Amino acid sequence: MRGKPTSLDIAHLAGVSQPTVSRALRGSPMVNEETRRRILAIAEQLNYKVDKNASGLRRQHAGTLALLLFEDPTPDESHINPFFFPMLGSITRACARHGQDLLISFQQFSDDWHAEYGDSHKADGLILLGYGDYLAHQGKLTKLVEQGTPFVRWGAVMPDQPGLSIGCDNVGGGRLAGEHLLAVGRRRIAFLGDASNHYPEFLDRYSGCDEALKAAGFSLDRALQVDAESAEDSGYAAALSLLGRGLPFDAVFAASDLIAIGAMHALQENGLRIPEDVAIVGFDDIPAARIATPALTTVVQDTIRAGELLVEALVHLVNGEPAERTRLPTSLVVRKSSGAVA
Amino acid sequence: MRGKPTSLDIAHLAGVSQPTVSRALRGSPMVNEETRRRILAIAEQLNYKVDKNASGLRRQHAGTLALLLFEDPTPDESHINPFFFPMLGSITRACARHGQDLLISFQQFSDDWHAEYGDSHKADGLILLGYGDYLAHQGKLTKLVEQGTPFVRWGAVMPDQPGLSIGCDNVGGGRLAGEHLLAVGRRRIAFLGDASNHYPEFLDRYSGCDEALKAAGFSLDRALQVDAESAEDSGYAAALSLLGRGLPFDAVFAASDLIAIGAMHALQENGLRIPEDVAIVGFDDIPAARIATPALTTVVQDTIRAGELLVEALVHLVNGEPAERTRLPTSLVVRKSSGAVA
DNA sequence: CTGAAAGCGCTTACAG
DNA sequence: CTGAAAGCGCTTACAG
Numbered sequence: 001m002r003g004k005p006t007s008l009d010i011a012h013l014a015g016v017s018q019p020t021v022s023r024a025l026r027g028s029p030m031v032n033e034e035t036r037r038r039i040l041a042i043a044e045q046l047n048y049k050v051d052k053n054a055s056g057l058r059r060q061h062a063g064t065l066a067l068l069l070f071e072d073p074t075p076d077e078s079h080i081n082p083f084f085f086p087m088l089g090s091i092t093r094a095c096a097r098h099g100q101d102l103l104i105s106f107q108q109f110s111d112d113w114h115a116e117y118g119d120s121h122k123a124d125g126l127i128l129l130g131y132g133d134y135l136a137h138q139g140k141l142t143k144l145v146e147q148g149t150p151f152v153r154w155g156a157v158m159p160d161q162p163g164l165s166i167g168c169d170n171v172g173g174g175r176l177a178g179e180h181l182l183a184v185g186r187r188r189i190a191f192l193g194d195a196s197n198h199y200p201e202f203l204d205r206y207s208g209c210d211e212a213l214k215a216a217g218f219s220l221d222r223a224l225q226v227d228a229e230s231a232e233d234s235g236y237a238a239a240l241s242l243l244g245r246g247l248p249f250d251a252v253f254a255a256s257d258l259i260a261i262g263a264m265h266a267l268q269e270n271g272l273r274i275p276e277d278v279a280i281v282g283f284d285d286i287p288a289a290r291i292a293t294p295a296l297t298t299v300v301q302d303t304i305r306a307g308e309l310l311v312e313a314l315v316h317l318v319n320g321e322p323a324e325r326t327r328l329p330t331s332l333v334v335r336k337s338s339g340a341v342a
Numbered sequence: 343m344r345g346k347p348t349s350l351d352i353a354h355l356a357g358v359s360q361p362t363v364s365r366a367l368r369g370s371p372m373v374n375e376e377t378r379r380r381i382l383a384i385a386e387q388l389n390y391k392v393d394k395n396a397s398g399l400r401r402q403h404a405g406t407l408a409l410l411l412f413e414d415p416t417p418d419e420s421h422i423n424p425f426f427f428p429m430l431g432s433i434t435r436a437c438a439r440h441g442q443d444l445l446i447s448f449q450q451f452s453d454d455w456h457a458e459y460g461d462s463h464k465a466d467g468l469i470l471l472g473y474g475d476y477l478a479h480q481g482k483l484t485k486l487v488e489q490g491t492p493f494v495r496w497g498a499v500m501p502d503q504p505g506l507s508i509g510c511d512n513v514g515g516g517r518l519a520g521e522h523l524l525a526v527g528r529r530r531i532a533f534l535g536d537a538s539n540h541y542p543e544f545l546d547r548y549s550g551c552d553e554a555l556k557a558a559g560f561s562l563d564r565a566l567q568v569d570a571e572s573a574e575d576s577g578y579a580a581a582l583s584l585l586g587r588g589l590p591f592d593a594v595f596a597a598s599d600l601i602a603i604g605a606m607h608a609l610q611e612n613g614l615r616i617p618e619d620v621a622i623v624g625f626d627d628i629p630a631a632r633i634a635t636p637a638l639t640t641v642v643q644d645t646i647r648a649g650e651l652l653v654e655a656l657v658h659l660v661n662g663e664p665a666e667r668t669r670l671p672t673s674l675v676v677r678k679s680s681g682a683v684a
Numbered sequence: 685c686t687g688a689a690a691g692c693g694c695t696t697a698c699a700g
Numbered sequence: 701c702t703g704a705a706a707g708c709g710c711t712t713a714c715a716g
Contacts, residue, residue, distance in 0.1 A: 004461050006709060017687045022711060032685060049462035053398035054709035057692045062395065064445075082629065085427060092448045101464060103406075104446045106434045119346050120391035121693095122443060261633060287424065291603060293635035348693060359703045364695060374701060396693035399708045463709095 005046040013046075014039050025050060052101075056121065065095055065314060066103040066123035068113060070130030070137075080106070081230055081258065083284040083303065084129055087154070090307025091127065098315050114140045118149035125318045127310050128153035131230050131256075133198045138162065150317035152310050156200035157327045164317065166309050166326045170201050173299040173330035174208020177253045177281045180297070180332055181209075182216050184339050186251035186279050189213070190224035192238045192263055193255020202255040205283060205299075209253050224249050228259045235262025243270055250278060251338075257282035257289045257298055264292060264337070275339030285333055294336035302328050347388040355388075356381050367392060394443075398463065407437055407656055408445040408465035410455060412472030412479075422448070423572055423600065425626040425645065426471055429496070432649025433469065440657050456482045460491040467660045469652050470495035473572050473598075475540045480504065492659035494652050498542035499669045506659065508651050508668045512543050515641040515672035516550020519595045519623045522639070522674055523551075524558050526681050528593035528621050531555070532566035534580045534605055535597020544597040547625060547641075551595050566591050570601045577604025585612055592620060593680075599624035599631045599640055606634060606679070617681030627675055636678035644670050 007025070011018040016035060024031045024039040031039075042048075056062050067088070069080055088104075095102040103123050107113045117123045126144070128151060141162040144151050157167045181189055193199070195206035210220040224247060228238035235254060239262065242249070252267075254260035260282030264274055272278050274294055282289060282298035289296040306328060313323035349367070353360040358377060366373045366381040373381075384390075398404050409430070411422055430446075437444040445465050449455045459465045468486070470493060483504040486493050499509045523531055535541070537548035552562040566589060570580035577600060584591070585608070594609075596602035602624030606616055614620050616636055624631060624640035631638040648670060655665035 004463075008709080018709090019688085019711075020686060022709095023686090026711085030685060035685085047457050047461060049457070051399070051709050052462050052464050053395045053404065054692090055711075056395035057393070057399050057694085058709080058711045060692070067446075080427070080431060082424070082427070085422070085424070089422060089448060092446060096447065101445050102447065103443050104409075104434060105438065105444065106431060115389050115391065119389060120394050121346075122394050288630055288633045291630045291633050350693080360693090361695075361704085362702060364693095365702090368695085372701060377701085393693050396708090397695075399710085400693080400695045402708070 004051075005048045006051070007048075010039060010042050010046065010048060013042050060121070061124050061318075062101075062121050063099070064101040064103055064123045065125050065127060065311070065318075066105065066117045067091060067127045067129065069104070069106050070128070070132050071106055071108060081131060081256070081284075082286045082288065083256070083301075087129065087303040087307045087310075090304045091311055094308045094311035098311060100311070100315065114143050114147070114149070118147060125150035125152075125314045127151070127314060128155075131155075131199070131201070134200050135198050150314060152314045152317070152323070154306060154310060156204060157325050158200060164313060164323055164325060166306065166313060166328070167201065168301040168306070168328045168330050170204030170330075171208035171211070173283060173301070174205035174210075174253070175212045176208075176299055176330060176332040177205070177283070178209035178212025180334065180338060181251045181253065181279060181281060182212065182218070184275075184279055187218055188224065188247075188249040189220060189251040189253055190226070190242055190249040191220055191253050191255070192226050192228045192235060192242070192259050194227040194229065195225055195255075196227075199255075205253075205255055221247075223247055228255065230256040230258050232258050232262035232265075235259030236266045237262075239263035239266035240270075243267075252278055252280050254280065254282045257284040257286045257296060260296055260298070260337075261288055261292050264296070274337055279339050280337040281332075282337075289333075290335070292337070297335045297338035298333055300331045300333055302330075346393075347390045348393070349390075352381060352384050352388065352390060355384050402463070403660075404443075404463050404466050405441070406443040406445055406465045407467050407469060407653070407660075408447065408459045409433060409469045409471065411446070411448050412470070412474050413448055413450060423473060423598070423626075424628045424630065425572075425598070425643075429471065429645040429649045429652075432646045433653055436650045436653035440653060442653070442657065456485050456489070456491070460489060467492035467494075467656045469493070469656060470497075473497075473541070473543070476542050477540050492656060494656045494659070494665070496648060496652060498546060499667050500542060506655060506665055506667060508648065508655060508670070509543065510643040510648070510670045510672050512546030512672075513550035513553070515625060515643070516547035516552075516595070517554045518550075518641055518672060518674040519547070519625070520551035520554025522676065522680060523593045523595065523621060523623060524554065524560070526617075526621055529560055530566065530589075530591040531562060531593040531595055532568070532584055532591040533562055533595050533597070534568050534570045534577060534584070534601050536569040536571065537567055537597075541597075547595075547597055563589075565589055570597065572598040572600050574600050574604035574607075577601030578608045579604075581605035581608035582612075585609075594620055594622050596622065596624045599626040599628045599638060602638055602640070602679075603630055603634050606638070616679055621681050622679040623674075624679075631675075632677070634679070639677045639680035640675055642673050642675055644672075 024036040193202040226238040228234040285300040316323040366378040535544040568580040570576040627642040658665040
């Protein structure tokens with residue numbers, strides 16, 4: 001028997017028909033127990049694996065999910081937000097548990113990715129990951145829904161959105177940051193990050209922080225808000241821009257850790273002490289947050305659970321079952337950058 | 343026409359036979375130019391995509407490569423070495439360029455992964471990534487070769503290895519580290535990392551550093567070598583163990599940046615100043631190396647090029663063409679941890 | 685509980 | 701340059 005063994009090979013060896021082999025392998029209840037055992041033993045011994053192409057063709061599905069990671073439109077060898085890496089691990093593991101293979105691809109937002117997967121039967125459903133301008137994105141999501149391509153995305157969870165989103169409670173996370181900064185005595189809190197409906201996650205973080213301040217009789221000052229994308233150099237530039245405004249501030253809430261780390265460099269280079277002069281809080285708890293000096297206080301999202309939920313929801317959708325929007329709780333890790341620990 | 347369009351749909355619309363559509367789409371030279379254009383236009387308009395399962399079944403290949411990332415046997419939600427992330431990006435892009443889809447999976451070394459892919463036609467070839475005990479690994483590589491599964495791995499490039507390896511010039515990198523430490527006046531250099539044939543990459547880095555020292559009339563002292571895996575806590579523990587030996591040293595060459603960063607924490611917590619008391623050099627240039635305080639001097643591997651080479655080599659192997667072992671050059675980024683900059 | 689038959693959507697000799 | 705035919709290896713009604 002040259003080449004890979006087929007179900008027909010096994011059928012011959014087991015003295016049964018090929019469909020019976022197929023049934024036995026798929027665990028059909030209408031196969032005699034003793035027959036099944038014989039077939040399984042032979043399959044095991046030949047190291048037989050069901051041919052994915054044949055099976056997929058016949059069943060009209062791929063047994064595969066696709067993870068699309070959107071990169072910010074930086075044309076260089078772009079660094080994807082490290083926040084997504086643990087999620088990647090969690091997603092791969094969850095796929096394995098659900099018997100799904102995982103295709104991965106990096107996309108530009110501008111790419112023509114929306115037709116690529118479903119129509120070619122490469123994947124039964126899509127997982128969409130990546131920050132970026134939501135409004136620019138939205139059109140394609142609508143198109144996916146029209147095509148009937150099952151998909152889930154990580155991002156802001158909003159009422160009337162095309163498709164299914166799973167995200168963390170960004171408002172709650174912002175509130176945690178605001179409450180903490182109030183607790184350590186800060187009042188003039190700058191916000192670094194694009195707080196518009198183009199970046200609804202950032203906007204929610206802003207709003208949450210503002211809520212916390214308002215509950216204490218204060219509020220965020222728009223004059224202390226500077227746009228920034230989730231990247232170190234963007235945070236660096238935003239902090240310089242903030243300093244250039246000449247307004248007093250005693251804390252920075254950055255929309256992401258990358259922004260926070262970039263901002264810390266800019267502030268420190270300008271002679272400001274962290275946390276004495278400026279307390280910093282970030283968002284994401286990427287590995288670098290612990291390594292930064294001082295270590296960064298930040299809002300933690302449960303990326304592991306996030307990955308699992310994304311896969312579970314998508315598997316439901318692929319099977320035509322309902323799945324729910326979910327908003328995951330956040331928590332705060334307090335480190336030295338906010339001055340709350342020695 | 344409900345459902346996805348097929349080549350037969352296009353054939354009807356174009357008034358040709360279905361095989362002609364197939365030929366036109368695949369760019370066969372024996373299709374009339376005007377016919378081809380008509381077919382392509384219709385395909386475009388219907389948003390037709392070749393069914394991957396059908397095509398793969400007929401052609402007996404998958405058009406897919408699989409990336410297997412091996413995790414260290416830590417049972418927790420293990421953190422994959424961040425060194426591999428840019429490589430991941432590079433690999434996905436290179437696959438896209440070669441028209442290959444990329445399947446990704448995290449594996450334990452102990453898993454039974456070697457039969458999973460080839461036999462099921464899920465992927466035509468494997469890319470193996472991940473540090474780990476090489477000797478434990480080797481048996482499965484041999485098995486892959488026997489099965490005829492095309493694969494490439496990132497790792498130490500050695501003479502009589504099963505299969506094709508691509509790696510960086512670890513000896514050269516170690517030499518750079520050694521020469522640099524000599525140049526900044528250090529003589530008693532500790533090495534943190536498992537320098538045995540279980541971890542040939544680390545061993546090569548050790549040897550390279552030793553070579554550099556010997557060329558200047560010195561050498562590495564085995565009494566200053568402590569085993570460590572590529573993880574922060576392992577580096578932390580190794581540094582403590584080194585301190586416990588009570589031997590004088592004025593520099594640490596860590597087998598990886600993660601080890602170096604863990605070690606820096608341990609040394610600093612024990613009152614040692616970096617670089618004044620101990621100069622540190624790492625290996626990999628992960629993002630955290632820049633963020634560490636002081637910023638870490640380290641040996642850079644060209645991960646972008648590495649990813650491209652891995653994919654190119656694997657595509658050659660899949661097509662039955664020869665591919666070569668390659669050893670990529672390394673370079674040194676000097677930062678504050680080695681005391682060479684202000 | 686099992687088998688004979690059909691068919692998923694392509695690609696590729698084989699004729700013309 | 702184009703078409704009719706076969707077949708990749710499965711899964712799933714349909715009979716029995």
